[in-house]
Amino acid sequence: MSGMSSNKPYMIRAVHEWILDNDCTPYIVFMADYPGVQVPQDFIRDGQITLNIAPSAVRDLTLGLDAVHFNARFNGMPTDIYGPIGAVVAIFAKENGQGMGFEVDPIPEPPSDLDNDKVRTLVPPKRPTLKVVK
Numbered sequence: 001m002s003g004m005s006s007n008k009p010y011m012i013r014a015v016h017e018w019i020l021d022n023d024c025t026p027y028i029v030f031m032a033d034y035p036g037v038q039v040p041q042d043f044i045r046d047g048q049i050t051l052n053i054a055p056s057a058v059r060d061l062t063l064g065l066d067a068v069h070f071n072a073r074f075n076g077m078p079t080d081i082y083g084p085i086g087a088v089v090a091i092f093a094k095e096n097g098q099g100m101g102f103e104v105d106p107i108p109e110p111p112s113d114l115d116n117d118k119v120r121t122l123v124p125p126k127r128p129t130l131k132v133v134k
Helices: 008-021
Strands: 026-031 048-052 058-063 067-074 077-084 088-093 099-101
Touching: 008 026, 008 058, 008 088, 008 099
Parallel strands: none
Antiparallel strands: 026 048, 026 088, 058 067, 067 077, 088 099
8 A cells, every 4th residue: 555654654653662671772874964863973873873872871752754753861961862764774682693684764854945957047026015095
């Protein structure tokens, strides 16, 4: 059936819960150069970053439909982490490597309402005027 939403965010949440239920440490991997990814640059290796998302390591973890975000400490400094679901490469247990890998979603193209063949000039809206009505 076409038109269904991606199952990726649901799978990430399910694997995260499964890892925790088995008393293991969940790690998530992001493509660091994917648009919208906000991670500490010092920890990127080979274009990816692997982060511990165990409850003891992060605060305010949200595994949402569009993104993963949380707060973690890096070198003692609290840091907000944000990664679109499309940038998630894997979620796995540190102890045994079990988990799930994902394809990185294609990078979305920015919307363009300008035709490539035509150049349009934007005209500012007219300012409102008052008329005296008798």
